[in-house]
Amino acid sequence: MKRLMFYCQHILGIGHLIRSTEIVRGLTNDFQVCFINGGEIVKGFEIPDKIELVNLPAIKTDTEFRELQVPTGFQTIDEVLEYRRDQLLTAFNRIQPDVLMIELFPFGRRRFSAELLPLLDRAKAHGTKIVCSLRDIVVTKQDQVRHEEKVCKLINRYFDLLLIHGDPAFIPLEASFSRTQDLNCNVHYTGYVVQQGVGIREQKIGNGKQAASTHLPTPLILTSVGGGRFGHDLLKCVAEASKVLETKIPHHIQLFTGPFAPDEVFEQLQTIAQHRHNLTVDRYTPNLLAYMQQADLSISMAGYNTTMNVLTTGVRSMLLPFTGNDDQEQTIRSQRLEQLGVVTLIRPSDLHPEAFADRIIECLQTSPTSMQFDLGGVKKTANLIRAIVHKQPVIV
Known part of the structure; x- marks a missing residue:
């Protein structure tokens, strides 16, 4: 089998990790996969058995994206990036991959250039096919012209293929990056990457009581905020x-x-739940999609993966976009979905319990508009990677 090395760096939430894992899950029939995780390990998050996992010393950021935080055992970010660079090169030399996939870079994560550029140089010298894995909307910068110029130079110097995990009929990459036509590599839309449906193994109902059934009480209102570093309001x-x-x-x-989520936030919410027969609070489930399949209403942040779960299940949905660091990604996607009648948008000014309760009741009494989106991102990604490695015509 051909060998593939996939680099993923999540620094705030877990969306990049979830999407990247679904992509490599779809590649295991054709490739021996080594998954490089540069972010924090998520307790309970499952990596498929067939995939080799390499955890680098984890780097994360504060909620405002002001600075990278130095992991334990290192004095500076430069020191940890140098150490991680050596780990990446060692892994590359051992694996000798036919394909190197890098998630987001160079459209983002350029603060990790010190470890990634040496890896790209090594892959280029080895003849490895280099692929950028990119979501549908990228973060815009204050100096967007300079940013896009740097992206073009790096893509054109190193990359053989750019895969955009979106549907151009819904949101084209040009909505957040104007110079797609200046990229010299092959560029393909894959459709959206969605999670595979899984059953709910067990759940807690009503303040910690275990449920023997695989069905949750109804009507079910599901509330989630992704990784939990924000969304506490x-x-x-x-x-x-x-x-x-x-x-x-x-x-x-x-x-x-x-x-x-900080312990104090979790404990405060659990204290509230102890006095409510209608509220259960847990930290995390790897089976969020299964809960959403049974939910009557989903209330959440508007991240890529949660939004894809909404589109996959067709559940009524209220979405609150993350806007930290002037990031417009979630706002652009969720506003477009609201215009189409697919979701209800939440604004910070809406977060008053009495009024919000009325909005929940209103949403439960309405039906979302049904829309068709390209959700074949996992399969099409595998087809495109297989084609570039075997020098075959692209059939998606």
């Missing part, structure tokens, strides 16, 4: 709205704080 608003809702409608709220 949304979690607290829903928890407080549960007091208003418990006498108005039959329902149960399942709330996930995310694996990275």
Whole structure:
């Protein structure tokens, strides 16, 4: 089998990790896959058995993206990047991959250039095919012209293929990057990457009681915020709205704080849940899609993977976009979906428990518009990678 090395660096949430894992899961029939994780290990997150996992010393950032945080055992970011560079080169020399896939870079993660450029140089010298794995919308910069010029230079110097995990009929890359036509490598849209459906193994219902059934109480209101480093105002608003809702409608709220939520946030929400028969609070589930399949309403942040779960299941959805660091990615995607009648957009000014409870009731009484999106990103990515390695015509 051909060999593939996939580099993923998540620094705040877990969206990049989830999407990247689904992509490599779809490649295991054709490739021996080594997955390089540069971010924090997520307790309970499952990497497929067939995939070799290499965890680098984890680097993360603060919620405002102001600075990278130095992991334990290192004095500076430069020191840890140098150490990680050597680990990457050692892994490359051992694996001798036919394909190197790098998620997001150079459209983002350029603070990791010190470890990635030596890896790209090594791959180029070896004759390895180099692929950029990119979501549909990229973060814009204050000096966008200079940023796009650097992206073009790096793509044209190193990369053989750019895979955009989106649907151009919905949002083309040009909505956030104007110079797609200046990229010399092959550029293909794969459709959106969605998670595979899995069953709910077990769940807690009503303040910690184990459920023997594989079905959750209904109507189910599912609330989640991805990794949990942000979105705390949304979690607290829903928890407080549960007091208003418990006498108005039959329902149960399942709330996930995310694996990275601060302990004090988790404990505060659990304290509220102890006094509510209609609220359950847990940190994390690897089976969020299965919960969403049974939910009557999903209330969440508007990240790529959660939004894809909404589109996959067709569940009623209320989305709050993340806007830290002036990031417009989630806003652009969710506003477009609201214009199409697919979701209801939440704005920070909406987060008042009494009024928010009314909006929840209103959403439960409406049906979302059904739309067709290209959700074949995993299969099409595998086809495109297979084609470039075997020098075959592209059949997606």
